[in-house]
Amino acid sequence: EDKVVxxxxxxxxxxxxxxxxxxxxxxxxxxxxxxYKQEKKAPxxxxxxxxxxxxxxxxxxxxxxxxxxxxxILNITATQTGDxxxxxxxxxxxxxxxxxxxxxxxxxxP
Amino acid sequence: DSGVTQTPKHLIxxxxxxxxxxxxxxxxxxxxxxxxxxxxxxxxxxxxxYNGEERAKGNxxxxxxxxxxxxxxxxxxxxxxxxxxxxxxxxxxxVAPRGDEKLFFGSGTQLSxx
Numbered sequence: 001e002d003k004v005v006x007x008x009x010x011x012x013x014x015x016x017x018x019x020x021x022x023x024x025x026x027x028x029x030x031x032x033x034x035x036y037k038q039e040k041k042a043p044x045x046x047x048x049x050x051x052x053x054x055x056x057x058x059x060x061x062x063x064x065x066x067x068x069x070x071x072x073i074l075n076i077t078a079t080q081t082g083d084x085x086x087x088x089x090x091x092x093x094x095x096x097x098x099x100x101x102x103x104x105x106x107x108x109x110p
Numbered sequence: 111d112s113g114v115t116q117t118p119k120h121l122i123x124x125x126x127x128x129x130x131x132x133x134x135x136x137x138x139x140x141x142x143x144x145x146x147x148x149x150x151x152x153x154x155x156x157x158x159x160y161n162g163e164e165r166a167k168g169n170x171x172x173x174x175x176x177x178x179x180x181x182x183x184x185x186x187x188x189x190x191x192x193x194x195x196x197x198x199x200x201x202x203x204x205v206a207p208r209g210d211e212k213l214f215f216g217s218g219t220q221l222s223x224x
Contacts, residue, residue, distance in 0.1 A: 032211070042112055042200065042215040043153070088153065097166050098143075098213070100153035 002027045004091050006101035013079055014109050021074040021104045023089030032092040033065050034071045038103070039085045046074070046087075079108045113137065116201050116216035124224055128189040131219045133201030135182055142184040143213060144176055146169070148197040159184055160207040186218045188221070196223045 003026045013019055025033065032050045037044035047056045049065035049072060056063050060083075063074045076083055086103040093099075113136035123129055135142050144156040157169035159178035170176075173191075178184040188195060198220050202213040 031208075034212070036215075041198075041217040042114075044112070044215070045212050048212055090153075092208075094126070094208075097155055097158075097168060099155065100145075103154040 001092070002091060002099040003095075004099050004101035006071065006087075006089050009102065010105040010107070012107045012109065015080055017079050017108075018075065018077045019079060019106060021076075021087050021089075021106070022071065023073070024069075024071045025089075025091040025099075025101075025102055026070065027093060027099055030067075030070075030091055031094045034092060034098065035063055035072070035074050035087045036088040038088055039094050039096045043088055048092075054066045063108060070083035073105055076106075079106075081108050081110055084108045112214040112216065114201060114203050114214050114216035116199075116219050118219060119217065120220045120222075122222045122224060123191060125191055125193060127191050127223075128187065129191065129221065131186040131188070131199055131201075131221075132205055133184045133186070133203075133216060135184070135201075135203030136214050139203035139205050139214070140182065141207055142149050142178055142182070143202040143204075144170075144184070144186050145200040145202065145215075146197045147200060148219070151197075153200070156186070165207055167213045 035046040047063045052067035090098040090100045113135040140161045156170040158166040176186045198218045202215045
């Protein structure tokens with residue numbers, strides 16, 4: 001059975017800190033690794049990674065995939081209170097299925 | 111706003127009842143996905159439809175069924191409801207049939223079974 005595990009489950013930091021969220025996956029017919037941010041309700045797309053070692057960046061957020069280690073990290077620099085959310089990682093397959101991890105709850109205090 | 115519309119936003123019902131959740135995908139998206147999110151299980155994939163046809167199935171109970179209509183909206187039917195079915199049900203859509211691409215999620219239907 002496909003499995004995605006995220007760590008830590010919860011993280012509390014102060015504004016300005018840098019955080020690293022981890023995601024490891026065991027997904028048959030793996031094709032892509034996706035990161036989502038879930039604030040109040042609907043998860044919103046952050047990144048999709050398909051190639052190992054290529055960093056994707058969007059402002060203060062960046063992510064990279066390591067296919068050899070079956071893992072990915074999401075970095076957030078200079079955190080702000082608006083970054084407080086649940087960050088979800090998901091493994092995608094070539095036949096159409098996303099397996100989500102349980103999420104990392106990030107709380108940023110002012 | 112993702113462009114995916116789900117109704118109702120909240121639903122409170124009793125055990126043994128049947129409910130229908132509705133989803134309208136983003137304009138132009140042919141794929142619709144249903145996910146269940148509970149506190150202890152995280153986001154669980156239930157089922158995917160592409161252009162009216164079932165494409166992939168996940169951990170969907172036999173008491174649950176779904177369909178996608180010619181206008182591409184989708185409905186998720188939950189019957190013989192149990193307390194454990196209480197969860198947030200998301201619909202998501204995408205252009206392509208592959209489920210491993212960027213999905214746009216609706217705001218979800220919060221189902222409470224009492």
